[in-house]
Amino acid sequence: MESTSPQVPFPLVKAWVDYEYRPCTIPYRFPSDPPQATRTELIWIQVFRKSIPSFKKVAEQDDSVVDAPTRAAKFAERYGKMLDELEADPFSNGGPPDAILLTRLREICLREVGFSDIYKNVKDEENTKCLALFPDVVKTADNIEDVGERIEHLMRGVFAGNIFDLGASQLAEKFAEKACSFEDSCQQLLPRPWVIDDLDQFKQKWLRKPWKKAVIFVDNSGSDVILGILPFARELLRRGTKVVLAANDLPSINDITYDELKDIVAKLKDGAGKDSILGVNAHDLFVVNSGSDLPVLDLSHISPELAYACEDADLVVLEGMGRAIETNLYAQFKCDSLKVGMVKHQEVAEFLGGRLYDCVIKFNEVIL
Numbered sequence: 001m002e003s004t005s006p007q008v009p010f011p012l013v014k015a016w017v018d019y020e021y022r023p024c025t026i027p028y029r030f031p032s033d034p035p036q037a038t039r040t041e042l043i044w045i046q047v048f049r050k051s052i053p054s055f056k057k058v059a060e061q062d063d064s065v066v067d068a069p070t071r072a073a074k075f076a077e078r079y080g081k082m083l084d085e086l087e088a089d090p091f092s093n094g095g096p097p098d099a100i101l102l103t104r105l106r107e108i109c110l111r112e113v114g115f116s117d118i119y120k121n122v123k124d125e126e127n128t129k130c131l132a133l134f135p136d137v138v139k140t141a142d143n144i145e146d147v148g149e150r151i152e153h154l155m156r157g158v159f160a161g162n163i164f165d166l167g168a169s170q171l172a173e174k175f176a177e178k179a180c181s182f183e184d185s186c187q188q189l190l191p192r193p194w195v196i197d198d199l200d201q202f203k204q205k206w207l208r209k210p211w212k213k214a215v216i217f218v219d220n221s222g223s224d225v226i227l228g229i230l231p232f233a234r235e236l237l238r239r240g241t242k243v244v245l246a247a248n249d250l251p252s253i254n255d256i257t258y259d260e261l262k263d264i265v266a267k268l269k270d271g272a273g274k275d276s277i278l279g280v281n282a283h284d285l286f287v288v289n290s291g292s293d294l295p296v297l298d299l300s301h302i303s304p305e306l307a308y309a310c311e312d313a314d315l316v317v318l319e320g321m322g323r324a325i326e327t328n329l330y331a332q333f334k335c336d337s338l339k340v341g342m343v344k345h346q347e348v349a350e351f352l353g354g355r356l357y358d359c360v361i362k363f364n365e366v367i368l
Helices: 039-050 052-060 068-088 099-112 120-142 147-161 169-176 182-187 199-208 223-238 258-268 304-310 321-326 346-352
Strands: 213-217 242-247 285-289 315-319 336-342 359-364
Touching: 039 052, 039 068, 039 099, 039 346, 052 068, 052 099, 068 099, 099 321, 120 147, 120 223, 120 258, 147 182, 147 199, 147 223, 147 336, 199 359, 213 223, 213 304, 223 242, 223 258, 223 315, 242 258, 242 304, 258 285, 285 304, 315 321, 321 336, 321 346, 321 359
Parallel strands: 213 242, 213 315, 242 285, 315 336
Antiparallel strands: 336 359
8 A cells, every 4th residue: 555644745845936746857758748658767677677676676575465476466466567668658557657556566566565665574584684784883973073074984884874775687696695794895885086976065064063853765775874874973973963764664676664773773773771872862862754655755745744844954865876866966955965875776877977876976056
């Protein structure tokens, strides 16, 4: 089932006469295109088609679903048929297709045949591993005395964590082979300058004046949120910024959900009833349901709870390829914004003029 939460627009999206919010970054078609499928639509339909075998394989192993292999085959058949129909008629199935529709149809097909969270076991396993690693990752950052260097180190950790993405077929295969770890990922980031590289501007603004409140739209479970985002959020807290972590309402791929993130944050807090994380006061750390149920993000539709919690935020952080690159890369806000993620599709790399596994850190400062 889809998220049934009421939906409202994100209050920090720029709302001026000269700007209309469009979530999707890559235009699959233009108004002047003929009704037949465009070259870009066909390319991206094939990208999603290539992901079907990995989704089917994971679904077959879902021990929470009766007759999972048969249901997984039905999912693959149904989603494949929908993609065939979009190739023949891009205005079928709610089209024309874009990043949001193609992910939405995949989730609908999974849920219709009975799957609600096919990656639950792998998420639980990775979360458990990363919770044990968290203290050492934070200690390494804390030992960096120069604040600017520590900020850069933490941002590199965000990129390294973001490689845990089972929605990208190549990374799903690499993860299945146990071929990558958080430490390896930190060492193997492509050298700067990255395809979009505003790290120095971001550091300078942070060093000049910390923000009052930041809202962070989180991405994947495991190393992404625990070893990447949460050390970054802890540093924001330490430097006086309130932090709102916005997580999905329902499961999608290996993305962290609101309920899962609440549990993780509770486990990371210091014992004896202390509202702190490894010595840093976490009283101003909040986990909020975003109202989303996809690995991409349409800020026209978020939960009222999140809208209320972040209406006074002065920094918006969008993290991950789906939320910060494939959608919202060019979104404009009423306050400062940071879009950060790793490029994990060759097609995205080509659109941006970069390299596969390149990094994106796009910072926009709003001068009031």
